[in-house]
Amino acid sequence: MSKLVIVGTVAFDAxxxxxxxxxxxxxxxxxFIGLAASQFNVDSAAVSVVGGDFPQxxxxxxxxxxxxxxxxxxxxxxxxxxxxxKYHNDMNSxxxxxxxxxxxxxxxxxxxxxxxxxxxxxxxxxxxxxxxxVLDQMxxxxxxxxxxxxxxxxxxxxxxxxxxxxxxxVITINDEEARQLTGEYSLVVAARxxxxxxxxxxxxxxxxxxxxxxxxxxxxxxxxxxxxxxxDPTGAGDTFAGGFAGYLASTEDYSFENMKNAVIFGSNLAxxxxxxxxxxxxxxxxxxxxxxxxxxxxxxxxxxIELS
Amino acid sequence: MSKLVIVGTVAFDAxxxxxxxxxxxxxxxxxFIGLAASQFNVDSAAVSVVGGDFPQxxxxxxxxxxxxxxxxxxxxxxxxxxxxxKYHNDMNSxxxxxxxxxxxxxxxxxxxxxxxxxxxxxxxxxxxxxxxxVLDQMxxxxxxxxxxxxxxxxxxxxxxxxxxxxxxxVITINDEEARQLTGEYSLVVAARxxxxxxxxxxxxxxxxxxxxxxxxxxxxxxxxxxxxxxxDPTGAGDTFAGGFAGYLASTEDYSFENMKNAVIFGSNLAxxxxxxxxxxxxxxxxxxxxxxxxxxxxxxxxxxIELS
Numbered sequence: 001m002s003k004l005v006i007v008g009t010v011a012f013d014a015x016x017x018x019x020x021x022x023x024x025x026x027x028x029x030x031x032f033i034g035l036a037a038s039q040f041n042v043d044s045a046a047v048s049v050v051g052g053d054f055p056q057x058x059x060x061x062x063x064x065x066x067x068x069x070x071x072x073x074x075x076x077x078x079x080x081x082x083x084x085x086k087y088h089n090d091m092n093s094x095x096x097x098x099x100x101x102x103x104x105x106x107x108x109x110x111x112x113x114x115x116x117x118x119x120x121x122x123x124x125x126x127x128x129x130x131x132x133x134v135l136d137q138m139x140x141x142x143x144x145x146x147x148x149x150x151x152x153x154x155x156x157x158x159x160x161x162x163x164x165x166x167x168x169x170v171i172t173i174n175d176e177e178a179r180q181l182t183g184e185y186s187l188v189v190a191a192r193x194x195x196x197x198x199x200x201x202x203x204x205x206x207x208x209x210x211x212x213x214x215x216x217x218x219x220x221x222x223x224x225x226x227x228x229x230x231x232d233p234t235g236a237g238d239t240f241a242g243g244f245a246g247y248l249a250s251t252e253d254y255s256f257e258n259m260k261n262a263v264i265f266g267s268n269l270a271x272x273x274x275x276x277x278x279x280x281x282x283x284x285x286x287x288x289x290x291x292x293x294x295x296x297x298x299x300x301x302x303x304x305i306e307l308s
Numbered sequence: 309m310s311k312l313v314i315v316g317t318v319a320f321d322a323x324x325x326x327x328x329x330x331x332x333x334x335x336x337x338x339x340f341i342g343l344a345a346s347q348f349n350v351d352s353a354a355v356s357v358v359g360g361d362f363p364q365x366x367x368x369x370x371x372x373x374x375x376x377x378x379x380x381x382x383x384x385x386x387x388x389x390x391x392x393x394k395y396h397n398d399m400n401s402x403x404x405x406x407x408x409x410x411x412x413x414x415x416x417x418x419x420x421x422x423x424x425x426x427x428x429x430x431x432x433x434x435x436x437x438x439x440x441x442v443l444d445q446m447x448x449x450x451x452x453x454x455x456x457x458x459x460x461x462x463x464x465x466x467x468x469x470x471x472x473x474x475x476x477x478v479i480t481i482n483d484e485e486a487r488q489l490t491g492e493y494s495l496v497v498a499a500r501x502x503x504x505x506x507x508x509x510x511x512x513x514x515x516x517x518x519x520x521x522x523x524x525x526x527x528x529x530x531x532x533x534x535x536x537x538x539x540d541p542t543g544a545g546d547t548f549a550g551g552f553a554g555y556l557a558s559t560e561d562y563s564f565e566n567m568k569n570a571v572i573f574g575s576n577l578a579x580x581x582x583x584x585x586x587x588x589x590x591x592x593x594x595x596x597x598x599x600x601x602x603x604x605x606x607x608x609x610x611x612x613i614e615l616s
């Protein structure tokens with residue numbers, strides 16, 4: 001079974017949407033990535049940091065789903081990273097209300113010995129130097145290194161970001177971030193420029209409009225499943241990345257053709273994530289539900305025109 | 309060969325984009341619809357009105373492509389409808405600079421006798437009473453009546469619009485207009501409400517994000533081909549509708565399964581339309597180019613996951 005190292009935040013989120021609001025609930029990129037990847041036959045490990053205030057039951061929730069938590073450092077005297085945000089009515093934009101870095105401020109990731117030879121590394125959204133720090137600990141070059149990032153790091157640590165982007169095979173980034181990173185409005189041109197920065201594969205996430213996968217001159221498009229209601233978009237991008245990474249690690253096939261399947265699975269899992277607050281939907285998601293939704297994705301996209 | 313009646317504007321456009329600007333060039337919904345439909349094996353006729361200032365060569369351009377122009381009335385002493393617009397940098401929004409209705413103000417559409425039994429009627433964007441007027445002239449109920457409209461008619465003629473919507477099989481509408489018409493943000497819910505207004509099939513156009521086809525509880529998604537450059541979006545929606553209508557009329561198969569193919573062809577043709585100003589690209593488009601792009605659409609969307 002392939003090993004998958006996941007680095008990212010494990011956090012408290014407090015979320016407000018037009019449908020309601022939560023107290024502090026379980027959140028964080030590594031959490032969503034781990035829960036999504038746990039749907040596949042893969043030996044994954046989360047690398048993160050939490051404070052003494054982080055409930056054991058949240059850690060159990062991950063390890064119960066076969067996400068190894070040896071790499072989640074607990075700083076007893078510290079407090080867990082906390083993010084609070086409020087979504088606007090269209091659910092496509094949000095305001096950050098609170099960001100308390102807490103233990104994340106001096107986070108020094110430690111990859112557990114047993115995972116230093118992992119086939120796949122998923123670098124969730126964090127400071128690019130932390131992401132590079134994880135890559136540096138790998139004793140064997142991973143078959144696939146995937147990086148997720150956001151505009152925040154482009155604003156304050158662009159050189160570090162460029163340095164780590166150079167070292168990964170795949171980048172997942174949203175449309176606005178791809179535009180910011182390249183100065184190009186056209187996503188086709190933006191993807192080409194990102195290719196030139198290093199990654200052979202570029203995934204541009206467009207939220208409710210799906211995701212585009214680019215490789216050389218090839219493109220593939222995974223739609224988002226149109227939903228009656230998006231309840232809470234928090235974690236959808238991380239869930240997408242976790243499904244993408246988990247599927248690829250489990251199939252051990254890192255070809256472009258198989259990456260098409262991986263973005264479909266990423267989009268599949270993300271479509272569940274947004275149905276409830278935080279991780280709630282991902283906690284009780286079954287393989288049958290994923291299989292049924294895969295059929296829906298096929299019906300949504302597959303057509304049969306004879307080329308004359 | 310099936311007959312297709314197309315009603316809509318035949319016009320002068322003056323367009324400004326970040327790439328340049330034009331003088332008065334050929335435009336209008338019926339023009340774009342007709343040029344797109346002419347790519348298919350269909351006997352189509354345009355119903356419209358122009359002024360004495362409208363060049364014969366523009367009319368020839370349509371009839372050379374087997375679009376019958378007997379239903380294009382020429383009012384010698386009148387002036388042709390003129391629209392001028394300026395696109396913003398992102399190409400997704402535009403300002404209308406000039407709208408001169410001219411001969412369109414008192415347009416009374418006349419369907420040529422030979423086309424009153426047409427199998428397919430494509431009601432391009434016009435006052436809903438004009439659209440209804442065309443339906444009323446059909447001596448045989450069309451196998452498929454398709455209606456395109458815009459927010460302008462929702463603002464000033466909503467009751468008339470509801471009256472004609474009730475009488476068509478398919479509506480093509482953009483996402484913002486679907487939201488305005490129904491008061492629903494979710495396109496899935498909006499489509500259901502539009503179904504209840506009459507049309508069994510609802511096509512929601514999302515510009516660079518493609519188009520969604522709804523029928524009962526079924527959905528299909530046709531992406532837009534991601535392009536390096538969108539030169540001029542004018543007419544893309546009409547070209548989409550023309551490709552959709554032309555394909556369906558030529559295949560004489562009005563099933564949901566075949567409509568999937570029709571929206572792919574609509575998206576295919578629209579992807580060419582935006583490559584040059586106005587109708588320029590559509591004038592010299594070949595069947596080989598369309599066939600090659602169909603392969604690109606397949607590569608963009610088709611995947612092969614075995615359901616276990």
